[in-house]
Amino acid sequence: MRLLLVEDSVELADSLLAELGRHGYAVDWLADGRDAAYQGISEPYDLIILDLGLPGRPGLEVLREWRGKGSNTPVLILTARSSWAERIEGLKAGADDYLSKPFHPEELLLRIQALLRRANGLSNQPELVVGGLQLDESEQRVSLNGQQVELTAAEFRLLRYFMLHNGQLLSKSQLSDHLYDGESERDSNVLEVLVNRLRSKFGKAVIETRRGQGYRFVGVR
Structure with missing residues (x-):
């Protein structure tokens, strides 16, 4: 499964790339919202992990553009923002799930598994x-x-x-x-x-x- 990680924190991105790689995912990494806006709809990703606070263009703006152009790739938002209003704004923009920072890598992996199975019409069972x-x-x-x-x-x-x-x-x-x-x-x-x-x-x-x-x-x- 091929994922796109859009995250401007090099330290967090490095740790996520290593963790996702260990679990058999092929991952492309971008740190700028302008690059993500283009690549997110030009490459065949199975899922996108998107940070909201990006340089270049905000994550929500990028997500709205993807959805406006017809992309239905599952998107999991990573955010340091904790208010319900901002979370709801992300879901309204077309996000499929969100995860607040800091988070445990295992929770991220389980959420990815659930989204990928849902996208392929499968129930979210342990196996x-x-x-x-x-x-x-x-x-x-x-x-x-x-x-x-x-x-x-x-x-x-x-x-x-x-x-x-x-x-x-x-x-x-x-x-x-x-x-x-x-x-x-x-x-x-x-x-x-x-x-x-x-x-x-x-x-x-x-x-x-x-x-x-x-x-x-x-x-x-």
Whole structure:
């Protein structure tokens, strides 16, 4: 899952980039509202974490512009402001959730998980479940019919994206756009290798190949 973090505090941004990276998210970071206004609608993010007090342009102004241009990307506001009036203003502008500073990183991760599942029409349960496959995002653990299966970090990221989009046809370019940040080199051959690794661990039928179109995750039959 690819996220955009818009935060002007270098110290906080560094800690969040490290924490989110440890939990398998690809994250782009911006510190200026003017840059965020453009990039937030020009790149295919799964979720945006937006600070309100930004240089260049205020966060609420940027959010209103995104929504005005038709973006429905989930937005989680980070704010040092504590008044209910300001929180309500953010929700009216189109935010999906907010988190007041200071906050615990685990709460941020749980809110991100909930927003991503909601955006994909899934209930906010402790685990993602498709057939006999269970994926625990908090523990980064995967099991098949109750038996834990060891995955690399890259395999985990791909499987999570597939499970969040169960049954959908996903092109290689779409997968690359959502699994890697803007600075990463993208190689479709790497995706093929990862898909084959998942098939070797969960069965060949778990992921269908549509020649010239991409892949479709169908779960364990």
